[in-house]
Amino acid sequence: MHDVRFSGEDILARQLELAQANHDLFRAKGVRAFSVMGAIGSGKTTLIERLVDRLRQQDLHVGTIAADSAGDDDHRRFLSRGARSVNVNTQDDCHLDAHTVSHAVESLPIDDVGFLFIENVGNLICPADFPLGTESEVVVISVTEGDDMVRKHPKIFAQSDVVVLNKLDLADAVDVDPQRIVADYAEINPHGKIVLTDAKHERGIDELMSALDLPCTNTP
């Protein structure tokens, strides 16, 4: 038997390089990019619509990349809000990667985009290992997924800087105490931010804008 040692280059080094290239492009073009990930049905699209609305009200130019296994429903919703949007179908892939994003960005008028929201495939786990080159990652969950969501996925929440707990309006209906989720998150990630929203009824959106350091109309 014979051992061959390696230099220790990361297997996903190519992914990291591609993510860095995206990051450099965003920086050079003055684009503030955000990756939005979370479970199916947690309300990612509605939240992005609300953010797009608020930025468009300030005449700011917004781009979106809508990723789904199939279809263009989210893409159409973003277009109807006045975003420049690109639709990406990942087919059987459970997550976006930096390479796919770089091609999607080629289809955007990037010089005319100030803010870019990348909606990942509905999946809480897989996208976490594939950085896209955005300035931050937002993890969206909703009360309808149960109040043990953080405890069921501790590793993800231990590393997520901004978490949105959505569908607060349904908390009573599904018998979930949002404060339990908030407490679990504070325990597992003492320095993370958690924002409580009801995107459907426009609650908590300004708080999310400020958590992401996005310009708000009511701030001078």
Place this chain on the structure above:
Amino acid sequence: MHEYSVASELVSSLLPVLKQHHGAVKRVFLKKGELRILSDRALANAFDVMKQGTPLEGATLCIEAVAAHVVCDACGFEGAPEHLSDEAMHFSVPILSCPRCARDVRVTQGRELFVDRLTLDVQSGEEHETASGSAAHG
């Protein structure tokens, strides 16, 4: 199931290196940081599928954990973070906060994912130099 994407990158990253060596690959030792969200079992299964028809066909994937390591810029702490564990729920997760002063920390170890070494079955007396590191009998 992003383990398949990872296994695919793993196999394709090893193939060029294997061209420089003789002998059958018996074991691939993978270092995996504890902050990585990858299932060992799914990764090993994915590797067994992706290796088919390649020189890695006879190889077994051995996954070795790398513990998280953090640095606090505020108080200078360097070392292992505290963990939140729950045996009933089968988890032990590093808390990314300074165990000494409770401020935010930088992660310096625990996110890696790399091939540390391979074990090759070679004919006696053969020895090879490698492009990526040194070769030694094991």
